[in-house]
Amino acid sequence: MASNNPGLKRTESIADTMLEALKKSRYHMKRCFAKYIEKGRRTLKLQQLMDETAKAIDDVTERNQVLEGLLGYILCSTQEAVVIPPHVAFAVRPNPGSWEFVKVNSDDLTVDPITTADYLKFKEMVYDENW
Numbered sequence: 001m002a003s004n005n006p007g008l009k010r011t012e013s014i015a016d017t018m019l020e021a022l023k024k025s026r027y028h029m030k031r032c033f034a035k036y037i038e039k040g041r042r043t044l045k046l047q048q049l050m051d052e053t054a055k056a057i058d059d060v061t062e063r064n065q066v067l068e069g070l071l072g073y074i075l076c077s078t079q080e081a082v083v084i085p086p087h088v089a090f091a092v093r094p095n096p097g098s099w100e101f102v103k104v105n106s107d108d109l110t111v112d113p114i115t116t117a118d119y120l121k122f123k124e125m126v127y128d129e130n131w
Contacts, residue, residue: 021070033106
C-alpha cells in the first residue's frame with residue numbers, strides 16, 4: 001500500500017523539499033511569503049505561520065492542498081521563522097535531534113540551506129538596530 005505521507009525521505013534535505021513544495025503552487029506561495037514579510041522584521045512561531053498562511057490563501061480547498069502537502073509538512077516541523085524582508089529563514093526540526101535551517105527569498109522563492117550560525121546571526125538582526 002502506498003503511503004500518502006508527504007514527509008521527507010531519508011536522503012532529502014529540507015532545502016530541496018521546500019524548493020519542490022514552493023514550485024508546486026508558486027502563486028499561493030508568493031502570496032504566503034508576501035504575508036509573512038508584510039509586517040517587517042519579526043520572529044514567527046508555528047501558529048503564527050499557520051495563521052498567516054490561512055490569511056494568504058482564501059480558497060479553503062487550495063489552502064488544504066497546500067497544508068496537506070510538502071509545505072504543510074515543513075511548516076508543521078518548523079520551530080520558528082525569522083523574517084527580514086525579503087528573506088524568511090526557517091528553523092526546521094523534521095525529527096528529534098535533527099535541525100535544518102533554510103532561507104527563502106520571498107521575491108523569487110529561491111531556497112538556500114544555511115548553517116546554524118547563519119540562522120542565529122539572522123535571528124539577532126531582528127533585535128539589533130545596528131544592522
